[in-house]
Amino acid sequence: MMFDLPKDDVLYQALLTRDSAYDGRAYVGVTSTGIFCRLTCPARKPKPENCRFFETVSECMEAGFRPCKRCHPVKTAAQSDPTVQVLLAKLDKDLSRRWTEDDIQRLNLDPSTVRRAFKRSFGITFLEMARLTRLRSGFETLATGGRVIDAQLDAGFASPSAFRAAFGKLLGQAPGRFSGEPVLKADWIETPLGSMIVVSDKSAIHLLEFADRKALPRELKALAKMCHGKLGFGRNAPVDLLEAQLQAFFAGTCADFTVPLALHGGEFAKKVWGELRNIPAGETRSYGQLAKSIGQPTASRAVARANGANQIALVIPCHRVIGADGSLTGYGGGLWRKQQLIELEAKYARLGVSS
Template sequence: MLFDLPDHNTLYQALLVRDTAYDGQAYVCVSSTGVFCRLTCPARKPKPENCTFFGTVGECIDAGYRACKRCHPLQPMAMADPAIAALLAALDERPDFRWREGDIERMGFDLSTVRRSFKRQFGMTFLEMARQRRLRDGFETIADGGAVIAGQLDAGFESASAFRAAFLKLIGTAPGNLSADPLLFADWVPTPLGDMIAVSSRSQLHLLEFFDRKALRTELRRLAQSAKGHIGLGRTDPSERLKTELGMFFKGRSAEFQTPLAYHGSEFARAVWTALRHIPAGQTRSYSDIAVWIGRPNAVRAVARANGANQIALVIPCHRVIGADGSLTGYGGGLWRKQKLLEIERQYLPSKKDHSTHVTG
């Protein structure tokens, strides 16, 4: 099946009645509180537009949500593995602590066993989980105009070199190399499907990617080169408009994006990206459909390459392109995100009988 979970309305009704049939099978992430819960949680029920549903705890954590302290969605994993229970408790007690492998060993746990357990249960290691909690605080401090040292301390790093290395790994630029007079500004964009980075000038959006995309550092390095090193952190009118539009998108209110875009690609690639933006939300096309639409029916492979080179995710909806056989095919943000995006967009279909197979616009 393309979608593992029932639709949003079904899951929201299950949340309202605390349906035990979904316990351990589905979780709700609440954007207004930043927490994720079991569907049987006794807490006050959130509004439906503030809810996003996932099938695993790992997806909830990867999307930036923390576990609810009333329904304890991590408890089954913790009960199944004493090491997970102990490490999660330690992380809650010391969220700003810089955890290292030696700290895990000193608690009496085998590193390889812990690594396998966390990857199996959450899709990330314990050290990755701890690092994710801290780096966002440091990034946002600097983006708000704070000094690098303030960002370092807010991220819980005692060592400037360690903060520099972690920051460099995250966005490909060390904090000390950020421009004091930037042409391009990087901004942290939280979404229900995971944190993203937006890079924009004062007039256009140049990049929007999930932080875990493998090509991100290469893309950021190219942008920095095009701006002659003048890249820094901060908010711009395009990035603020983008956040508003993404919020509307994930709440099911609008799939329209009007944020001005800057394309970095060949004339052919730009034609492909323009075609992608003409695919209606809730519908999909194949690479061959796109090739026909741009008047290059034999350039299917080139279309696939241009699709993969898109560095403005969601707004240029490369996730709406699937294989000719209906398979999801590759997606830089991860196939699970592609699946969730297509599921979210089903609510934007004008009617159930509208299943056109050709690009319109």
Template sequence: MIFDLPDHATLYEALCNRDTSYEGRAWVGVTSTGIFCRLDCPARNPKPENCQFYGSIGECIDAGFRACKRCKPMAPYAEGDPVIAKLLSELEARPSYRFSEDDVAKLGIDPSTARRAFKRQFGMTFLEMARQRRLREGFTTLAKGGPVIEAQLDAGFDSPSAFRTAFAKLMGQSPQSFAKDALLRADWIDTPLGPMVAVCDKSSLHLLEFIDRKALPGSLKKLKAYAKGSLGIGTFPIHETLRAQLGAFFAGGSSLFDIPLTLHGSEFTQLVWRRLLNIGAGQTETYGALAKDLGRPSATRAVARANGANQIALIIPCHRVIGADGSLTGYGGGLWRKQRLIELERDYQKDSAA
């Protein structure tokens, strides 16, 4: 669990000292290179602001990082399980290849055995690991202004139609449908809880969602309609500000977000979202209490629907709303993320009290 780890400063000191006591307990993802390493990696130390620390290899992979070729952080798992060893070797040899269960079977490995082994060690299947690695490369190429064919090849897709299908499943539309020099631009941001998509214009944030949220494709289509088709892949300076503030939040440095927001919703929905902004880090409120505070004590369900329609995760803290019995209830990003966010923010509450 990432929140059982020491604070960012302690882990960075351990990284600089190449402390072997964290072997198997902590890993570092370096945002400037997209690589994750052991803390005793012999490579040159990255800057502290470029480091994100994780409590498992699965979390590193979920956040979009690739394994370091110098310290080989996945080697102990490979050495202990011949199934993992063989498949990781294949992935290393053919990182852009589109693996299938038939490919796994041709290697003499039962696909169900492979799924269980990878899920147990990394929190994802081998096919999910390979697919995410390929799609991230394609997204990065498009964000830098590269042509679709280059993104397709970087993502390891031989077929343009296959790349379009995979990309559309992730983003709700084909890569060609995103505009050049668009008014709204989508960027990929890695976090300890998995990659997110952030859509901004030159001055404000319109959407911040986890990549795997089912509502993401529909939300992007609505934003495209709002911008009259002017939705593209790329960045504005505000994306980098957001990236830095998310990094500080997850590192335990600050729970403050001062990114300007543009809200897309009905008058009542926006009223609920603005009320959510008043719930401090480390605090929780119930749907009923929110409805009562808004002067609509009988509108608990409407408040819950507005909460679920939130398109700006973390910053508009819908994860801080719980059921009347104290249960976590639903969360579009997954209950496991809601749990971890609440756990993380308890430290901010303790600091505030101190």
């Protein structure tokens, strides 16, 4: 983008005055509603502390916001392209549909043309937009009392064989080359925020990560090296306990994880991870606050590195760490997931659910 966003106070004033000069060049995400809008939206204006400003539609969606049904920020950006309009209309009719390039071809559309059109209009492909929409829809189903199974709309692995193939690709070897007598076993768990890969032994969880985390291949290779290649497929007893506790967490009934963990890191990192687990659900800390709480107030950067090195997501809640100014900071699972987790845990705080 050639347009550099001004400061938030300037954008907030533009929102209040519905300044058309920013139409299509800036969007506002409202944290209290989970909706993003054009700055010219006629809806009631949010408080400034509930506003996050973005340059593109894709940034809004990746941060977990859904488009406003009053100002239609997605449709407005697509008005000049009939192909985009057709697909957006299809997406609106079935938010839970898992789209593929074959589906696009069946509409007599060229996937590469569609890809370019959506990238040009939104900075994101149609398949990426459909996936984010599906995940958000599933999360909202669960948040409003739907069954967990109804919310699992983004099953990344349709079968054990599909999981084995994907896992093998992550590690760069064929599924048949994995150990038949493994020390560590790999499996997957479906959640409303997407598939998670879990690695365990008979007594503890060694890894829990979202399947699309960029650092995952490196983490898996380190575990394979640690167990001298005795990494295979399957599920140990701790995974059953973990899955039950994750279901309770996403259902909003309990934020307490008691599953045993095997931590791979130095003493400093383990100290940081232990302190992360002391942050109650519904609360957040800055890196500086976390450094002070472990008695090393000048170690903010080291704390940030330890936070990023955590490979047991959710159970060790690194998503509860934000910037000193209250902004979301980097999260290996994606900022949009971090936003969703913080919103979910805010409900824990309001309801007084244990953590």
